[in-house]
Amino acid sequence: MSQAAPQGHGHEQDHAVRVQRVVTSGTFSLDGETFDVDNNVWLVGDDEEVLIVDAAHDAPTIHKAVAGRRVTAIVCTHAHDDHIDAAAELSVLTGAPVLLHPDDNELWSFTHPGRKPDGELRDGRILTVAGIELQVIHSPGHTWGSCSLYAPFLDTVFTGDTLFHGGPGATGRSYSDRPTIEASLRNRLLTLPGNTVVRTGHGEDTTIAAERPHVPTV
Template identity: 55%
Template sequence: MSAIRIEKVVTSGTFSLDGGTWDVDNNVWIVGDDSECVVIDAAHDARPILDAIGDRTLTQILCTHGHDDHLGAVTDVLAAHPDATVSIHPDDRMLWDAVMDQPPTGALTDGQQITVGGARLDVLHTPGHSPGACCFRIADEGVVFSGDTLFQGGPGATGRSFSDFGTIVESIRSSLLSLPPETVVHTGHGDDTTIGDEAPHLAEWIARGH
């Protein structure tokens, strides 16, 4: 069996919501082995994502949430891999439907297990940044893909529609900070962090919201 590969591709584009548009760089994560993989958040530009997939079989695109900067390359990646599926949590369908012409082909649920290339990804529903936000944990590799739920320095943004600060802090507390402290957090934007680096700041985040 091939070893698990975790690769990061950074793509650039814009994020638009509530009438505003901002320039952003997104982390796209490709997880699998030498024969098959999944893509976590097909953002902005399909070309570097397809280059990273190479000649492997793409089984799924997994969406951490439905903001448009995380969905921009979905259509083009699927066009190149028509047998792959794309999944998002149903609570983010209103965000998906605002920018996508076709419905997703799969629905993510809390506790769901997704296997690819010998790796098992556990789905963690972590609402707050958006109602359907999800993280993906690979326990055997000691990593979690946090999307925009947890960053180096604290929770993701909650100042826009469909987001809530109290909800995201509770999601992080209950679903992420309970993971082993050495767990590496692969984020949706910016640098990695660890659960151990972020956990001591929970009280500060709570105070920030009051």
């Protein structure tokens, strides 16, 4: 299933950059348990090139949504298997590098033991696509290597499973920590402009302002 999301707003510049959501279905497995999940896959770009956020479950469906555009990167917000299980196949289909924060390399190896990511996400790194910039924000807690991507031009942040409609992502499993995710949200994400649209790894969009009351101050 594919659904076009709103373009950036509030900018005088006329730009064809847009955000597209593709919802894929599969499973999430960790700590000996498996759950059925639906994931948001995000495509950011224009008619010529696109960046993919989280290659979940179904590489052919994601590739179809690319629709022949050049893929600049496949960005993994974190390395839980439901966010990366299609990454290797999608990289072959598109020729694009897979990027992951190195603190999640161990988690990655559980799903792709024979293949390493092609490049590293680092806090402050700037990725470009279709003439706009996306800033990598290391926001650990859901996993140690969890990252968000902030696109000021689009008034949008892609948060993976770090921030949802209703508050912080889960921290009840291995490689996670509740105080750490709350600190990441307070210090890194909730300081973004309140009108910033939060595009999450699962479920519906929200805004930074709407989520501030859901995170403890200290």
